[in-house]
Amino acid sequence: MAADGGIHDGSSLETPSWAVRIRRADGQIAGAGILLSPDTVLTCAHVVGRGARVTAEFVGARSPAVPSVAAWVDGDAYVPNTRDADGDPSGDVALLRLERPRPVGESVLLYRLSAPNRAVRMYGFPYDHNGGIWFRATIVGGCGRDGQVQLSPTSPGERASPGCSGSGVVDTLTGKVIGMVLSGLEDRHGNLFSFMSPAETIVRHLPQVDQWTRGRTAVDDGLRSTGDDAAESLLDEPFAQRLADWLRDGRHQVKISLVPADDAVRSATLRRAITLADRELRTPASVDRASLDPPGTVPAAGGHDLAVDATGLTSTVIAERIAERMGLWQHPADPVGERIKAADVTLTLVVVGVDEAVDPPALLDLLETLRAKGNRLLLVFRTADAAYHRARYELVVKPERERRARLVERLEKITGPLARALYRRTAAVRAEDARPADADLMRAHAALADLTRPEGATGDGGPSPDLARYERLAERVADRMTRTIGTLDRLRDRRDELEGRLRSYHLLHQTSLRGNEEDLTVDALHLRAYELLRARPCDVRAAEAAVDAYTRRVDGRDPERQGRGGASAS
Missing domain, CATH: 2.40.10.120 (Thrombin, subunit H)
Structure with missing residues (x-):
């Protein structure tokens, strides 16, 4: 072995x-x-x-x-x-x-x-x-x-x-x-x-x-629940619910919490959440049944992949711990930060005592690298010091503003150029199976209004918009509109083909008359097809049926074309 x-x-x-x-x-x-x-x-x-x-x-x-x-x-x-x-x-x-x-x-x-x-x-x-x-x-x-x-x-x-x-x-x-x-x-x-x-x-x-x-276990010893933590008085239920929610649903990439070292209740609640979220340490009561714990306080199994106590550790030691958990052993001579930056795998990381590390600024640089790569981070500080405020701005506020700006830009393209492109096509051709865009565009406009509303304009102190939900909305609406535009473009191309076919057949019919009496039925069929093709928006299916009826009639009246089997000019 x-x-x-x-x-x-x-x-x-x-x-x-x-x-x-x-x-x-x-x-x-x-x-x-x-x-x-x-x-x-x-x-x-x-x-x-x-x-x-x-x-x-x-x-x-x-x-x-x-x-x-x-x-x-x-x-x-x-x-x-x-x-x-x-x-x-x-x-x-x-x-x-x-x-x-x-x-x-x-x-x-x-x-x-x-x-x-x-x-x-x-x-x-x-x-x-x-x-x-x-x-x-x-x-x-x-x-x-x-x-x-x-x-x-x-x-x-x-x-x-x-x-x-x-x-x-x-x-x-x-x-x-x-x-x-x-x-x-x-x-x-x-x-x-x-x-x-x-x-x-x-x-x-x-x-x-x-x-x-x-391979080392995912949770450092000091972050595991103890027997004393089980006391009901040592559970901050709202805090436990927020932790479980973040560990469970994955909607928010970074969460920063303040847990003072002398706050026994919040410290015990944090250890409980970390322990319950670990596959190896999870208690049978939380596995075998919907436990008797307060509702919403039990995180998902595997809610995190690594929980590190940063107290007294350098950023390099913490980075090596992360790289080990990710399995980044292929190029040991490369700096650990470069290995993490180049990694394709991600994890959900809990770091407790960020401000108690040997060099908090260097640790924050590492955490920013992880955030930029798509890793999820739950960061716990002991005091609201300079490192705490820097982390809130650089890892939460600034990325959310940038993400929000990208989303606003995308919604503006959807409600602006993409909507105009769609309306130009719907004005030209009509398709029964083309998905109506009005409802989608109304939702996109509503999302854009919500995201561009000045902060505090509502005065209700409510939660900030759910960016992930709006991103999914933008993706869905853009996809539907793009597919509808593609459908309408194909119909417009078909309309142009039918116009050319109608012209060629009309010329052929006029040539074949050679002074003979005009056929009013043929003329009526031509006028019907012509009007349908010129209508805006054009019903391409109806126009196609009218052109087919006209060309069949022309083929039936032309002896030369009958002798050739009524060859199509399309």
């Missing part, structure tokens, strides 16, 4: 030595497993019955035949797959004991890493691929209260299917095994989903797995 987890290169596509194929007594493939030690395999509880004997097959072993070893659940290391009061899944992990040990070099360690936006791959045994196959996904976010994580398959065929449960989830960037596949499903709308338990969630359910898990 490699000391860092059994894989050195995340790009390796060889069958991993730690990948286990599990068969039931009837010979059917039940799922997969991860060899954590010579005699221990991690898998999903639903893959094996609590008292059943199964066969573990080591498809990545360097031997002519695939070794197979009898296995069974190791004592009480079995947490069944259950559903909580909201129907969210929980548990589904188990350890198997092997009848005969495997070579130590075949095993692998789990690793704690931040989860969001990581590209991962798994090696499982779905139908038609009994020998095993790699499939890829991206981690998109947590689900439920158990600390499980949703995976988005890279392609529809890479959704976890029967035979993949229990597969190791390998982080593509570092090559570390960071979790285990639980299941995959397709909902009634045809959406494909896969799910995994990260290493921290597995360790919470099976504490003995900690001995085979590497």
Whole structure:
């Protein structure tokens, strides 16, 4: 076993030595497993019955035949797959004991890493691929209260299917095994989903797995709840609700809180929120049921990826802690700040005691780099000093003003040039299936008025506009208007084609008369088509039908064209 987890290169596509194929007594493939030690395999509880004997097959072993070893659940290391009061899944992990040990070099360690936006791959045994196959996904976010994580398959065929449960989830960037596949499903709308338990969630359910898990825990010791924090008198409920809301919904990128060191209630409330938001430290009461805690005070599992106590630490030490959690080990000679700046992964970071760091200004520079890269930050200060005010301005006020300005600029383009372009086209052609834009434009104008209203103009002291909601509105309206403009442009092009066709046929008809008597029916059809094409807005469908009626009549009267089969001039 490699000391860092059994894989050195995340790009390796060889069958991993730690990948286990599990068969039931009837010979059917039940799922997969991860060899954590010579005699221990991690898998999903639903893959094996609590008292059943199964066969573990080591498809990545360097031997002519695939070794197979009898296995069974190791004592009480079995947490069944259950559903909580909201129907969210929980548990589904188990350890198997092997009848005969495997070579130590075949095993692998789990690793704690931040989860969001990581590209991962798994090696499982779905139908038609009994020998095993790699499939890829991206981690998109947590689900439920158990600390499980949703995976988005890279392609529809890479959704976890029967035979993949229990597969190791390998982080593509570092090559570390960071979790285990639980299941995959397709909902009634045809959406494909896969799910995994990260290493921290597995360790919470099976504490003995900690001995085979590497990477520092996400929460520094001083930020964990203590037994004394459970006292009801030590809960600031409004503060707890604000913390849980920020950790849960992701609407705001940066939150800054003031928690004086001598404020026992707010300090305990903060530790409680940090602890409950951690997958590994989360209490069973907050996982298995909608707990008896005050409403809205329990944050989502995995609400943060790292919680650092900055007291007495340099910005470099904190940056290294962040880089380690992100898995940024590829270029150790590069300054840690540059590695963070170049990283594609992001995390939700809690830093407590920003103003108690060795060099708060340098730490604020690091935090600004993280904010600019899209990381979410919960920053706690002990005093409202110069660092606190700088942080509020540079990390909250200024970015929000810039974001608001960009949004206003976009809404002005939507309600200005884009709206004018749309109205020019709707004045030219009409389409029944073109989405009406009036309602969308009214919402865009209302949003623009809200965002450009002078601060304090309402005098009600209400909350500032929800920029994320208005950004989604702008995206939606711009997309609809652009698609409608595209539809109308195609109709306008078709109208121009029909005008050319009508002219050519009219000339052909006039030539074919050769002094003969005019056909009033043909003339009426021509006039009908001409008027429809000249009308504004033009009903292109009706005009097309009128042009077709005219050209068919002309083709029917022209003996030469009849002899050629009524060739179209379009």
